[in-house]
Amino acid sequence: MLNKFHDWFANQSIPIQWIIDILILLFIFWPVSIPIDIVIKWSYQFRLLLVAHHVLVIVIMVYWLHRLLNKKKNNMIKYVAGFMFNNDKSRVALILKNKPDWQKGYLNGIGGKIEPNENSLEAIHREFKEETGFTTEKELWKHYATVSDINKTYSVDFYYYVTNNDNLNKLISTTDERIFIANVDEIDLDYFEVIPNLKWLIRICLDENFRFGEITLNT
Numbered sequence: 001m002l003n004k005f006h007d008w009f010a011n012q013s014i015p016i017q018w019i020i021d022i023l024i025l026l027f028i029f030w031p032v033s034i035p036i037d038i039v040i041k042w043s044y045q046f047r048l049l050l051v052a053h054h055v056l057v058i059v060i061m062v063y064w065l066h067r068l069l070n071k072k073k074n075n076m077i078k079y080v081a082g083f084m085f086n087n088d089k090s091r092v093a094l095i096l097k098n099k100p101d102w103q104k105g106y107l108n109g110i111g112g113k114i115e116p117n118e119n120s121l122e123a124i125h126r127e128f129k130e131e132t133g134f135t136t137e138k139e140l141w142k143h144y145a146t147v148s149d150i151n152k153t154y155s156v157d158f159y160y161y162v163t164n165n166d167n168l169n170k171l172i173s174t175t176d177e178r179i180f181i182a183n184v185d186e187i188d189l190d191y192f193e194v195i196p197n198l199k200w201l202i203r204i205c206l207d208e209n210f211r212f213g214e215i216t217l218n219t
Helices: 002-010 014-033 036-041 044-074 120-132 165-169 184-188 198-206
Strands: 077-085 091-096 110-113 142-148 154-162 179-183 215-218
Touching (some): 077 120, 091 165, 091 184, 110 120, 142 198
Parallel strands (some): 077 154
Antiparallel strands (some): 077 091, 091 179
8 A cells, every 4th residue: 555655646746846845744743732731631542543554654754764774775776687498598689789879889688777667577578579570588587696786776687598599590780789698708808899797707607506596796
């Protein structure tokens, strides 16, 4: 319920959010203005109402804490990247980046930013289709690593997908960033310019010990 209210609140304009917060504050503090002798004279029913008020105040405090934590979490920019391999994992689909500038001219995994109201599995399924023209089976993507910076300003969920050579050859470039099918061994031998962390991210996919594991790394 808190999540639903939070989503509704987040979609309101800033002035509306302020008005709601002011009304909530008035609701919280109105009993403070009532003299104690009046409270003592109140009937049993009014005392129950006051107790109910205090319970609601606790719920509101929990909501505000929830909102604060979600705001901090939502400030993190989230991405996905995926590697499609052939059956024996000797070949992998990559993309030659044009942007951002620090990635320009380097090979990287295929992916992009996670959209609002979308989880990372849905994002890699969508991004891969948009950038290669190939529709994957969503449930075959395996999440194996999450990489984030120390300050938690961004995170990247990494996936891999195993298919056959025929499907790998069906991938096309649908944007100004070219799809590139590379031999994994040649990546290790520095035949290609790749993003610095790409080698070990691909090697983890090849390691059966990490097949169904998840790791989080700070960079």
